[in-house]
Amino acid sequence: MKISSRIVSVLVFVGIIFIGLNCFYYLRVSKIRNLINSQIPTIISSIENSSKLDSRAQLIRYYDEVLTQSARNYAFTADNDWKVRYEETAPLLDGTIAQAITEGDDEDKELFSKVDHANKILVDLEQKAIADVEIGRKEQAVEILNSSEYWQYKIEYSAALAQYSQKRGINFGDAIATSTESISKITLDINYIITNIFYEVVSLVVVFTILIVVLYFRARKMLLFPLGILKDNAIAVSKGDYSRRINLKSKDEMDELGQTFNKMAEEIKISRANVEQKVVERTKELDREKEKTSAMLQSIGEGVIGVDENASIILVNKAASDMIGYEKKSLLGKKLSQTIKMLDTDEKNVIDQNRPINRVLKSLKQETYTNYFYKTKSGQNIPITLTIAPIIQHDNIIGAINIFRDTSREKQIDKAKTEFVSLASHQLRTPLSAINWYTEMLLAGDTGKIPSEQKKYLEEIYKGNQRMISLINALLNVSRIDLGTFAVKPQLIKITHLTEEIINEVRHEANKKQLKLTADYDHNMSMIKIDPKLFQIIIQNLLSNAIKYTDSKGRVSLKIEKKTPNLLITVADNGCGIPKNQQDQIFTKLFRADNVRAKNTEGTGLGLYIVKSIVEYSGGRVWFESETNKGTKFFVELPLSGMTKKEGTKTLEDIK
């Protein structure tokens, strides 16, 4: 049976008992009421009756007295009021007597008949007397009222009433006695009933107490005991013992709860097993991934060293340990900067705070470095290209990956290439110098006067040779720019002097074409930190382009002004301009626009490439505005703070 039905049954049972007991006691108490209701009114009415009859005799005496007095007073005074009084009272007395005769017992009837008889005679006499008064015979009237006949009946009348009163007195006493006896009996009965009720209530208290105790133990067995079991099992399950089962066999809610609990434990057991299996699978997958990653890391040619956020080594691949000669085991857990020594281009030890790894862990930006060496375990310095990528997880730095490779061979190739270019240029320059100098001597007339026709030819040879020399110079510059080996060496100089020199150099060409060449710059301009050679290359390139691509009698102007925080250089001409559709290629290496090609002008297509490279390497920018056949304006912006210093192994060639 279910706990809920049990509780309901107990409640119904208790309710019925309660209602029953209430009814029972109601009946018990109503017995007392019955006793009182049935006995007390009888007693009271018998007392009341006795007293009522007695009062009737009193009333009769009173009325009689009133009549006698009224009749006498009328007889003596002849006052009509007494007569009225008399006539009013006489019927009342008659009525009262008549009522007493009908209501009384037989003895009463006989007595009151005597009273009635005497009364009637007395009334006759008194009415005679009243009639005498009315006709003025007062004396006769008084005589009647004082007659012995009148008084005889008066006495008879009183005697009958007295007899009645005596009798009533006996009856009243009897009634009181009877009532007292009855009340005593009722009191006894009530006492008996109340005593009984007391014993019954006491027994009921005992019975209920026992009942409550029994119910408590039942409830304990039904609720607390299974709850305890459930609690123990819940604890066991929470500690991971999923095999525990509850069997209460009580077939109630607790039992159901137990069964549900068992099911739950079973499900947990199953899902736990699933989770464990999944964990095993995921772990396997992760292991596979890890193996793959590690195989990849181990097999790539680049050295890989992973560090945590404190720059302690957590990962080293084979290439890394091969390159630097340290065993992987001897590196793990150690600080990178304290284990593998690093040198800069001057072969000086790089101090901790300047180590790229520490810089990247601070800046959180990926960087690539090409100017460092790692010192191997055997003490050899190997040039490296090092890329450091920070590992950021949820906005927090958790480490970094160092990827590096030994660039010894690249450096060798680079060196070989540079050497080749240098050598080639040297080899080319020597014969070019020879052609240059011998033509120069011929033209100068060192070997005697040259016929003018031949002189023209010689001049063409000389010019062609000059072009070849310029081309070699430009190619050397481009190769140095492309290799990144050229240096920017800013020094504090006054640019006015430098600019004048450049203008003087190009003025010859301008004059030949009758161009108006103007220069506008502040002669009091303060010193600025720039590489004079690079500055010269920039201005010279732009000016010679402007002169080259402007028709005779045109205008070329140079303007240098301070536009804080920059120095703005403007070279403007009213020449042939750059075609719109080719403007975006103008800075491309070896590119020459169609309109200038068509004009048979000289040019290498390298000048603007070199200008742009120099300007950008030194921290500035270059741009232009141009319209075909109207002219071109080139703008160069260099920071007033000066050019950015750049280390390099080569200086750029002067161009002419």
Added chain:
Amino acid sequence: MDKSVLIIEDDLSLRKALVLKLTKSGFTVYEAKTGREGVDMARKNNPNCLLLDIMMPEMNGLDVLKEIRDYPALISTPVIVLTNMPEEGTAEKVIELGGNEYLVKSNTSLEKIVTIIKGYVTKNIKNK
């Protein structure tokens, strides 16, 4: 006024051009094909000016410069260094070792060389 120039240059064609031009310009010209020869001639002839190539077999221009500056007589003789292969640091090294000019041959005309030499020689003679 005796104006003498010593040319130390391994390339025959260039050496000849320089000899011709300088002779034509009125100088007494000595020529040397190698660095060693150049040093010996400089000591022997004590010229007013030296034209010195850098890239030469066995003993290069820088070594020549270093050695001649060890001789008191040649300590202040103007030395004009000519090269066709300028390398980073060479110009600085030339100045450091006491060279007076550093020129790229292909970028410099004979006329300019003569003008420069004349300038130095005049000063050198005055100082003497």
